[in-house]
Amino acid sequence: EKEEFTFAISPYFRTDAVAMKNTVDLDSNNKDDSTVYLGIDYSLDLDLKFKDDGPEAYIKLERNGPSDYNAPLFTHNTLINSSGRVDNYQDRELLPHIEEFWYDFPLYSLPSRAKAGLFVYEAGNNIAVPAYYENYSLSLYGGKEDLKWKFYYCRPDLVNRSFLGPRIEQEREQGISYQSNKANFFAADVILERGKNSFQPYIEILSDNSGDSRARVFSTPTNKDLLGTAGLAWNLLLDKLSVKAEGAMNFGKAKSSDPAFKDVEHRGYLLYGDVSYDLGRMIPHSRFTYASGNKVTTEMADNGDTELTSGKNRAFSAYSPMNTNLWDSLGPNQEFLPLVAMGNGWGLNYGVSRPTTLGDPGLFENLILFDIGFDYQLTDKLSFTFDWWYLRAAEEGVGVFETVSKKLSPELGNEVDLYFEYELNENVIISLYSGYFFPGRYYKEKRDDTDGSIFTPFVRGDGEADGAYQIEASLAVEF
16 A cells, blocks of 8 residues: 555455255256365456545456356266256366456546446346446446446447457357357446435346347347346335345337247336344344246147247346347346255356246246345354245246146245355355255156256156255355
8 A cells, every 4th residue: 555556466265165966857866966076266356546536447367167156176976057067177277367357537527437347237236237247348437425326338248259268168068159249238327325225226228239149039030139127226224124125127129020020028027125134143134036927828838839929028037038148248146046946156056947938047037036034143253144945936837748738836946045154264264055955846747848848947757856955165265
C-alpha cells in the first residue's frame, strides 16, 4: 500500500476429496455410477487500485474443471455425470487460464465510471442474470448511496470461442462445442435504498441473430430471436429479520423464417423468496422458488416429438431455448441450491435429470423448490448448516409404458444437506459438505421409453429408484 495506490496479490488453492453415487441414474446396481476422486481449483488474483476514486485494474488466473467445477486429478472407478465421462486433467490441462480481467476507470466529465474486460453481470439474487460465466463486457455505472444505476453489454460465448489458455479437448464430450454465435446481451438496473429497504428493478435483452448456428428445442426455424427478462428484487432488514423477494418475467419472441410456423413468444416467469431470523448463534432460514415450465402432452409422446411446435415458450429462460449453445455463457449464479439434485458444490455433479425444456437440472426452470434449515455457530471457528429441500415439477412430464403414453408424477423428491466449516486460521478453511437425495414418485414410475420422452429424461423406469448422495471434504488456503 502506497500513498497513491494499493496493489494486492491474492493466491488461492483448494483440494477436494469427492464421493458420489447414483447421481446419474439412481441405480445402485450400476457400479460405474459410483465415483471417488481428488480435484483441485487454484487461482491468482492481481489487483491495482489507485486512490481518490482513481482507476482500478484486475486480472485473475485460474484452473478449474468443466463448467467451473473442480478439475479432477486422481479418480477411482469412472467419473461420469449426466453429460458423459470426464477424464483426469494432466500436463497442459493443469495450467491456468485467464478467468477474469477488467479495467475500471472514472469518466471525468460525468459523475459515473466505466468498466471493460472479462467479467459477469449481477443483479438481484442472480437468479435470472448471467452471473456465473465471465463474458467480454462493457459496463457504465454511477449514482449515490440511495440511488445507483448500471448499464451493461456483453457478447455471449465470444470468450469460449477464443479460449484464453490451453484447450481442454475433452470438454467437447461435455457438449461445449465453442460454436460461433451472433448474439448480443444488454442489461440495465437501478438500486433504490430507503432506510433498510432496497429495490432493484432490472431489464435484460438477448438479441440473437445466429441463424442456423444454434441448437434449438423448438421445431420453428428462426434466424432472429429476442429474449427479454424484466425483474424486481426487494430486500428488507428489520433488526434481526431479513427478507428477500424477487420476481422475473420473460418477454419477446423468436421470429419464424418459415410462414408455416408461428413465431415463438417467450412467456416464462419466476418467483423467489428468502426469509431468515438472527437468534445469535443460530439463524433459521427458509426459501421458496416457483419457476414456470412448458406443458407437454401424451399426444406428443405418442408422436415421438422431440421438439416443441407450440408458438409459446412458457419455460422461464435464463438463455433462449432457441439457442442452447449459450448455456455456458449466460448461466445464472444461484447461490442456494440442493447439493445433489441440482449439482451445487465443487464436485463434478451436474444434477439429477428431471423434466426441463433446457435440459439443465441446475436452473430454476419447471420447478417448485422449498427449503427450510438453519445456520449454527458451534464455536468461534466451527459453523454448521442444515437444509431440507422439497422439489416438485411445475409441469408434469410424460412417459411411455407398454406402448401407452402417460403423465408422470410431479413429485421429484426430497434432499437433506449438511455443511460443516472450520476456520483453522485466517488463511486455512476445512469444510465437509454432504447431501442425500430421496427420489420421489416421478423417478419410481414404470417406463419403457429408454431414450426418454419429450423434455422428460429416462432415469431408470423399472418402478424402483435408489437414493443418491454426494460428499465433499475440502482444504482451502487463501491469502
